[in-house]
Amino acid sequence: xxxxxxxxxxxxxxxxxxxxxxxxxxxxxSQRLVIHRALRELDRHVSAEQVLDAVRPRLPGISLPTVYxxxxxxxxxGTVRRVSRAHGPALFDPRPDPHHHLVCRxxxxxxxxDAPLDLDAATAAAAGQGFAPDRCELVVSGRCADCAAAG
Amino acid sequence: xxxxxxxxxxxxxxxxxxxxxxxxxxxxxSQRLVIHRALRELDRHVSAEQVLDAVRPRLPGISLPTVYxxxxxxxxxGTVRRVSRAHGPALFDPRPDPHHHLVCRxxxxxxxxDAPLDLDAATAAAAGQGFAPDRCELVVSGRCADCAAAG
DNA sequence: CTTTTTGCAAATGATTTGCATTAAC
DNA sequence: GTTAATGCAAATCATTTGCAAAAAG
Numbered sequence: 001x002x003x004x005x006x007x008x009x010x011x012x013x014x015x016x017x018x019x020x021x022x023x024x025x026x027x028x029x030s031q032r033l034v035i036h037r038a039l040r041e042l043d044r045h046v047s048a049e050q051v052l053d054a055v056r057p058r059l060p061g062i063s064l065p066t067v068y069x070x071x072x073x074x075x076x077x078g079t080v081r082r083v084s085r086a087h088g089p090a091l092f093d094p095r096p097d098p099h100h101h102l103v104c105r106x107x108x109x110x111x112x113x114d115a116p117l118d119l120d121a122a123t124a125a126a127a128g129q130g131f132a133p134d135r136c137e138l139v140v141s142g143r144c145a146d147c148a149a150a151g
Numbered sequence: 152x153x154x155x156x157x158x159x160x161x162x163x164x165x166x167x168x169x170x171x172x173x174x175x176x177x178x179x180x181s182q183r184l185v186i187h188r189a190l191r192e193l194d195r196h197v198s199a200e201q202v203l204d205a206v207r208p209r210l211p212g213i214s215l216p217t218v219y220x221x222x223x224x225x226x227x228x229g230t231v232r233r234v235s236r237a238h239g240p241a242l243f244d245p246r247p248d249p250h251h252h253l254v255c256r257x258x259x260x261x262x263x264x265d266a267p268l269d270l271d272a273a274t275a276a277a278a279g280q281g282f283a284p285d286r287c288e289l290v291v292s293g294r295c296a297d298c299a300a301a302g
Numbered sequence: 303c304t305t306t307t308t309g310c311a312a313a314t315g316a317t318t319t320g321c322a323t324t325a326a327c
Numbered sequence: 328g329t330t331a332a333t334g335c336a337a338a339t340c341a342t343t344t345g346c347a348a349a350a351a352g
Contacts, residue, residue, distance in 0.1 A: 027326050027331060048317085063334045068317065084235040087342095089316060100273075102282050111282075115273040122251075122266040122289060130296030131253050131262075138273060139288050145281030178306060178351050199341085214309045219342065238317095240341055306351075313344070324333070 013040055020077050034058050035070045039080060039094035045110045047089040081135075083110055100137055104144035113140065164191055171228050185209050186221045190231060190245035196261045198240040232286075234261055251288055255295035257302065264291060 017036045018028045038054045039046070046054070052067050071092050074080040081093040083101065088108050093101075100113040119136045126133045142148075159167075168187045169179045189205045190197070197205070203218050222243050225231040232244040234252065239259050244252075251264040270287045277284045294302065 025331095029326075029332065031333075061334070064316095065318070065335085066333055069332085082237050084237050086233055086235050086241060090237060102277055102280070102284075104282075105285065111280075113277060113280075116276055117268070117270075117273050119268075119289075122268050122291070125267055126253055126264060126291050126293070129253070129262075129264075130299065131255075131291070132294040132299040133253075133291050134256065134293035136289060136291050138270075139290055140273070140277050140282070140284050140286070141288075142277070142285035143283040148281065148283040180307065180351075182308075212309070215341095216310085216343075217308060220307085304352090306349105308347105308349070310347095311345090314342085315340105316342100317338105317340080319338070320336090322333105322335095324331105326331075327329085 010037060010040075013037060017077075017079075026073075031055075031059060031062060031066050032070055032073070035067065036074060036079065039074070039092065043094060045083065045091040045093050047091055049089065051092065081137075085110070098135070098137075101139050102144065103139060103141045104147055105141050106143050106147035106150075109144050109146075111144065113138070115140075161188060161191075164188060168228075168230070177224075182206075182210060182213060182217050183221055183224070186218060187225060187230065190225070190243065194245060196234065196242040196244050198242055200240065202243065232288075236261070249286070249288075252290050253295065254290060254292045255298055256292050257294050257298035260295050260297075262295065264289070266291075 014033050014037065017033060021028050021032065034055050035051060038051060038058075042050075042054060048064060048067050048071060051071065052062065052064055055062055055067075071080060071082070075082050075092075079094070079096050081095075083091045083093055085091065085103070085108060091110055093112075095112060100115045100117070102111045102113045103109075115138050117138060123133050123136060165184050165188065168184060172179050172183065185206050186202060189202060189209075193201075193205060199215060199218050199222060202222065203213065203215055206213055206218075222231060222233070226233050226243075230245070230247050232246075234242045234244055236242065236254070236259060242261055244261075244263075246263060251266045251268070253262045253264045254260075266289050268289060274284050274287060
């Protein structure tokens with residue numbers, strides 16, 4: 001008995017991605033499905049290399065260029081967000097709902113952050129300047145709990 | 152007759168940087184002064200290469216590694232903010248006061264944005280998680296006025 | 303005079319590209 | 328069958344590093 005409130009099951013995630021790809025006239029490949037599924041399972045900010053390591057057991061011949069291409073595709077589909085950083089590779093955030101980030105300027109760590117923030121006025125102001133907003137993200141830089149404690 | 156409300160004059164900017172450097176036991180070099188001055192004069196988001204081009208007339212032998220090192224130093228001093236981007240070099244923002252950014256995901260353009268936004272609650276929430284906030288920036292991605300009109 | 307900063311050349315690291323092969327459709 | 332996607336190798340681009348020479352204090 002599957003309650004209607006249940007979290008999306010794995011094959012369901014696959015079906016959603018497949019549908020989105022077909023909508024765009026693009027092909028449903030095992031690489032795309034496995035990378036997409038792995039991101040959902042990892043459920044944290046990961047680099048392209050980390051994605052590669054995570055999927056290699058299930059896709060022995062996978063290559064880094066394919067991982068990058070797929071991550072870019074998933075970003076276009078809106079299921080992944082790329083977070084560019086100084087002093088390190090970009091991270092990919094699999095959380096699809098709007099949320100914010102805490103970025104440690106000492107260790108580079110990026111944490112999700114659910115900020116109490118009303119973005120309606122800001123979004124309207126951006127639109128008032130002719131800008132067509134897509135996403136609004138608050139980026140808080142500082143020292144994470146660990147680095148603040150250390151020194 | 153210099154009104155007291157006048158914008159900081161160039162030599163004044165130099166003196167402020169020199170003082171900050173001496174405070175940290177670092178040396179006041181012409182490269183640092185000229186790069187700092189150029190950023191203030193450019194008054195827009197620029198890449199390290201663009202900074203190099205801007206200062207070369209005044210510093211014929213300047214090198215890109217020095218520009219990078221100086222920009223990093225100025226970031227530590229809080230007079231410049233680095234904005235990392237996908238698909239392009241980092242940009243350096245010479246505006247010292249808190250403000251936000253509109254990032255075009257079509258052409259990559261980054262504009263300053265004075266958002267009507269109350270960050271006190273968000274800052275407090277970050278602190279509540281043990282994070283020591285330093286800066287809060289809203290990043291709005293979407294299409295800039297030009298790209299929205301075109302595409 | 304001592305130590306930091308610079309410029310240069312070279313290294314590094316992330317990401318992208320070209321192209322032949324493979325797999326979707 | 329046709330066309331898009333993949334894997335590989337190599338290229339590219341931004342940024343950093345090592346080290347001898349120059350400049351600051």
